Amino acid sequence: EAQVTQNPRYLITVTGKKLTVTCSQNMNHEYMSWYRQDPGLGLRQIYYSMNVEVTDKGDVPEGYKVSRKEKRNFPLILESPSPNQTSLYFCASSPWGPGETQYFGPGTRLLVL
Amino acid sequence: DAKTTQPPSMDCAEGRAANLPCNHSTISGNEYVYWYRQIHSQGPQYIIHGLKNNETNEMASLIITEDRKSSTLILPHATLRDTAVYYCIVRVKEFNTNAGKSTFGDGTTLTVKP
Numbered sequence: 001e002a003q004v005t006q007n008p009r010y011l012i013t014v015t016g017k018k019l020t021v022t023c024s025q026n027m028n029h030e031y032m033s034w035y036r037q038d039p040g041l042g043l044r045q046i047y048y049s050m051n052v053e054v055t056d057k058g059d060v061p062e063g064y065k066v067s068r069k070e071k072r073n074f075p076l077i078l079e080s081p082s083p084n085q086t087s088l089y090f091c092a093s094s095p096w097g098p099g100e101t102q103y104f105g106p107g108t109r110l111l112v113l
Numbered sequence: 114d115a116k117t118t119q120p121p122s123m124d125c126a127e128g129r130a131a132n133l134p135c136n137h138s139t140i141s142g143n144e145y146v147y148w149y150r151q152i153h154s155q156g157p158q159y160i161i162h163g164l165k166n167n168e169t170n171e172m173a174s175l176i177i178t179e180d181r182k183s184s185t186l187i188l189p190h191a192t193l194r195d196t197a198v199y200y201c202i203v204r205v206k207e208f209n210t211n212a213g214k215s216t217f218g219d220g221t222t223l224t225v226k227p
Contacts, residue, residue, distance in 0.1 A: 004156070031213065033213070033215055035215075035217075037154075040219075042217055042218060042219045042220065043157070043200075043216075043217035044216075045214060045215050045216065048213040048214070048215065049213075050213050056213055058214060058215070059214070059216065088154060090156050090157070092156075092157075097212055097213060098204055098212070098213065098214070098215035099145070099204040099205045099206040099207060099212065100206065101147075101159045101162070102149075102157075102159065102215070103159070104156030104157050104158070105156050106155065106156050107154060107155065107156055109154075
């Protein structure tokens with residue numbers, strides 16, 4: 001089944017403790033992207049990747065890192081999480097860019113205490 | 114990307130057609146109109162897209178005005194499971210190494226009532 005998977009789905013952590021949220025797609029898509037969603041603020045793009053080893057900032061990249069060492073995986077790294085990063089996170093992929101249909105993962109709900 | 118404007122919320126009676134409007138008056142000739150929806154806090158789901166002709170699939174119909182400055186998503190027989198946030202976005206549908214940015218507005222919260 002074609003899908004985007006994220007792990008973990010739920011995470012509670014404390015300020016400053018490094019964490020990684022994984023994202024994987026099995027559709028051989030070139031493009032992958034991370035979004036965060038907060039009440040009243042819609043979906044905001046954090047980082048995106050047009051291809052392996054090619055990443056770039058979205059609208060809200062501060063406090064996040066990403067890597068794209070292989071096509072299927074696009075992990076989101078929070079080196080020193082803070083409470084303002086408490087949010088619902090979505091990973092998405094598409095064949096080549098946001099101008100093509102994007103497929104979203106199920107979301108990761110993160111709480112930073 | 115051209116900016117889109119949608120009403121923040123709408124209600125619809127179960128079994129009736131839901132018509133969700135979207136304004137995109139600054140749309141360019143090569144930009145497509147896409148619709149996604151997000152049920153509760155699940156990942157957004159693609160519904161339909163179009164350039165200038167009306168489009169229909171198993172989920173919905175998309176009507177784009179002749180001047181392409183607005184469009185309407187139609188759910189012909191809304192059910193309670195169609196209650197969701199519906200996003201209208203505009204995108205250039207061609208590869209561009211500099212076009213990775215992607216924004217979604219606030220969308221329209223559709224509530225289907227029994």
